[in-house]
Amino acid sequence: MRSILSFLKPYRVAMAIALLLMLVELMVELFHPLLMSKVIDNGIMQKDLPTVLFWGGIMVVISFLGFVGGIVNSFFAAHVSQSFGFDIRKSLFAKVQSIPYADFNKFQTSSLITRITSDVTQLQNTVFMGLRIMMRAPLFMVFGMVMAMMVHFQVALILVLVTPLLLLLLIWMMKKAFYLFRSVQERLDLTNGVLRENLMGMRLIKALVRDAHEIKRFSQTNEALMERTMAALRLIELTVPLLLLVMNLSIMFILWSGHLQVNTGDATIGQIVAVVNYATRIAGSFSTISMLVMALSRAKASATRVTEVLATTEDPANAELKTSTPQVTAGSIVFDQVSFQYPDMSEPVLKSVSFQARPGETIALLGATGSGKTSLFQLIPRLYELSGGQIWIDGNDIGAFEPSVLRSEIGYVPQEVMLFTGSVKANILWGKDNASMEDIMEAAQKAQIHETIMKLPEQYETIVGQKGVNLSGGQKQRISIARALLRKPKLLLLDDSTSALDVRTEAALLAALRTIQCTTLIITQKIGTAIAADKVLLLEEGSLSTAGTHEELLAQSALYREIVQSQIREEATLHVSITK
Numbered sequence: 001m002r003s004i005l006s007f008l009k010p011y012r013v014a015m016a017i018a019l020l021l022m023l024v025e026l027m028v029e030l031f032h033p034l035l036m037s038k039v040i041d042n043g044i045m046q047k048d049l050p051t052v053l054f055w056g057g058i059m060v061v062i063s064f065l066g067f068v069g070g071i072v073n074s075f076f077a078a079h080v081s082q083s084f085g086f087d088i089r090k091s092l093f094a095k096v097q098s099i100p101y102a103d104f105n106k107f108q109t110s111s112l113i114t115r116i117t118s119d120v121t122q123l124q125n126t127v128f129m130g131l132r133i134m135m136r137a138p139l140f141m142v143f144g145m146v147m148a149m150m151v152h153f154q155v156a157l158i159l160v161l162v163t164p165l166l167l168l169l170l171i172w173m174m175k176k177a178f179y180l181f182r183s184v185q186e187r188l189d190l191t192n193g194v195l196r197e198n199l200m201g202m203r204l205i206k207a208l209v210r211d212a213h214e215i216k217r218f219s220q221t222n223e224a225l226m227e228r229t230m231a232a233l234r235l236i237e238l239t240v241p242l243l244l245l246v247m248n249l250s251i252m253f254i255l256w257s258g259h260l261q262v263n264t265g266d267a268t269i270g271q272i273v274a275v276v277n278y279a280t281r282i283a284g285s286f287s288t289i290s291m292l293v294m295a296l297s298r299a300k301a302s303a304t305r306v307t308e309v310l311a312t313t314e315d316p317a318n319a320e321l322k323t324s325t326p327q328v329t330a331g332s333i334v335f336d337q338v339s340f341q342y343p344d345m346s347e348p349v350l351k352s353v354s355f356q357a358r359p360g361e362t363i364a365l366l367g368a369t370g371s372g373k374t375s376l377f378q379l380i381p382r383l384y385e386l387s388g389g390q391i392w393i394d395g396n397d398i399g400a401f402e403p404s405v406l407r408s409e410i411g412y413v414p415q416e417v418m419l420f421t422g423s424v425k426a427n428i429l430w431g432k433d434n435a436s437m438e439d440i441m442e443a444a445q446k447a448q449i450h451e452t453i454m455k456l457p458e459q460y461e462t463i464v465g466q467k468g469v470n471l472s473g474g475q476k477q478r479i480s481i482a483r484a485l486l487r488k489p490k491l492l493l494l495d496d497s498t499s500a501l502d503v504r505t506e507a508a509l510l511a512a513l514r515t516i517q518c519t520t521l522i523i524t525q526k527i528g529t530a531i532a533a534d535k536v537l538l539l540e541e542g543s544l545s546t547a548g549t550h551e552e553l554l555a556q557s558a559l560y561r562e563i564v565q566s567q568i569r570e571e572a573t574l575h576v577s578i579t580k
């Protein structure tokens with residue numbers, strides 16, 4: 001909570017002005033009933049028009065003061081709350097960028113989105129309300145009681161007895177509401193999660209006719225969200241009328257005891273009207289406070305969720321500014337007895353893996369699904385740290401590299417292709433901001449996508465993604481490869497990035513890669529890629545079962561022979577079914 005409040009620090013002056021103006025509004029509210037009693041007792045009851053005009057005039061002037069104070073206060077409250085929200089969103093976004101990749105899975109994407117949007121808006125609204133009314137309502141309660149007692153002690157005594165009891169009830173409600181609103185935000189996360197998955201998987205949903213199932217899935221989370229929100233609102237709906245009932249009964253009591261006092265001449269009508277007025281406004285303050293309690297409970301839940309993200313430790317890679325870091329020069333890699341286990345997992349996914357890739361070599365990495373291929377790749381740019389063994393790049397232990405330097409020399413094309421909404425050019429440029437058009441075209445040519453791009457309506461300026469043309473899976477893969485090649489990396493890691501390419505295009509791509517000075521590691525399921533590689537590594541349940549050229553593996557490895565056989569069989573079956 002304290003870390004959230006520290007975001008208000010830069011706006012201390014604006015907050016002080018807003019609070020001061022809020023006090024002006026409070027003073028106006030406090031003096032109104034008192035002035036009203038003067039108008040009644042000294043003016044109306046005495047039939048004295050100049051006195052009515054005098055006190056009435058003062059009421060008009062201070063009302064105007066309150067009006068101006070309210071407007072200027074709103075201006076400052078809006079400025080502070082909007083800037084506060086802006087700063088938190090900015091910090092959260094920067095934090096999300098700096099979370100180590102290994103810790104990133106701790107938060108679900110949808111939860112992060114809810115935290116950065118809905119939770120921050122909640123905090124922002126609470127700050128606005130805080131500067132407008134948060135202090136005014138409780139202060140009015142206290143000073144309203146004091147003023148009412150100053151007007152007539154005995155008549156106002158009931159307020160002193162009832163108000164603290166009602167305050168206790170409010171505190172109880174606040175505690176309960178906090179837990180309820182926290183679970184409301186959690187349900188919102190789930191609803192956002194279902195929505196996100198649905199929108200991302202629309203093609204699959206349509207193809208498999210899962211619309212009805214998806215509607216049911218969304219309805220379930222949506223219902224859970226509604227049910228929790230209703231539970232929270234019900235608590236408030238029950239408490240507020242109870243508070244108002246007690247306050248209205250107190251007002252009835254004031255009127256009854258007031259009438260007795262007026263009859264005996266111990267009170268004037270103006271005094272009774274003033275005390276009733278104070279009591280009515282205190283009742284109004286209770287309504288305001290219950291609204292504030294609701295906002296504060298939600299804000300407390302939101303603040304906890306925002307703080308959880310802000311408290312995440314940053315990627316040590318960002319802080320690791322070494323005084324001297326080796327550079328990737330030739331691009332040789334040596335894996336020496338490398339083991340790796342994901343944090344919180346009981347079993348290692350890589351066990352004593354050793355191999356060597358010489359500069360400029362192409363290495364194909366094969367293995368069953370889940371055998372640890374992607375995990376092996378992720379160790380090279382230090383997205384995860386090794387659990388055992390060593391990796392050497394150009395003779396230097398990867399631990400000696402400043403991660404940002406190491407990563408800038410690696411062209412990593414992950415398994416899931418990610419294109420951003422924007423032009424083809426912008427998507428390739430994402431790999432290296434300051435590259436020239438010639439470099440972009442050269443990278444696209446090597447990635448075998450240049451000709452396809454030239455056939456698009458606006459060539460490199462064609463917008464891709466949701467708002468533009470749709471590209472095929474293979475075209476998207478090649479744009480991702482072009483993006484990686486633009487960096488002119490010394491090491492290229494292709495994680496199944498050629499899976500959607502036909503044999504000819506893939507052969508052309510591999511031939512083009514051979515023309516650049518770059519060591520290439522390709523995860524693949526295709527024997528054709530393995531044949532074209534200098535060396536093939538076969539992973540089996542996290543261990544390197546065998547390594548060598550295609551021919552060597554054919555001779556040595558039964559598993560490799562089986563993979564080759566199965567692909568030949570698959571192709572034959574395909575051939576038969578096409579020719580039939």
Ligand SMILES: Nc1ncnc2c1ncn2[C@@H]1O[C@H](COP(=O)(O)OP(=O)(O)OP(=O)(O)O)[C@@H](O)[C@H]1O
Pocket residue numbers: 105342345349367368369370371372373374375376415
């Ligand atoms: N972030 C993670 N946390 C915990 N375990 C993981 C994580 N990512 C992968 N694993 C597990 O590690 C094992 C190896 O996964 P990996 O993705 O490296 O396999 P792969 O060979 O690349 O598979 P595929 O060919 O299907 O992509 C799997 O059992 C997987 O469940």
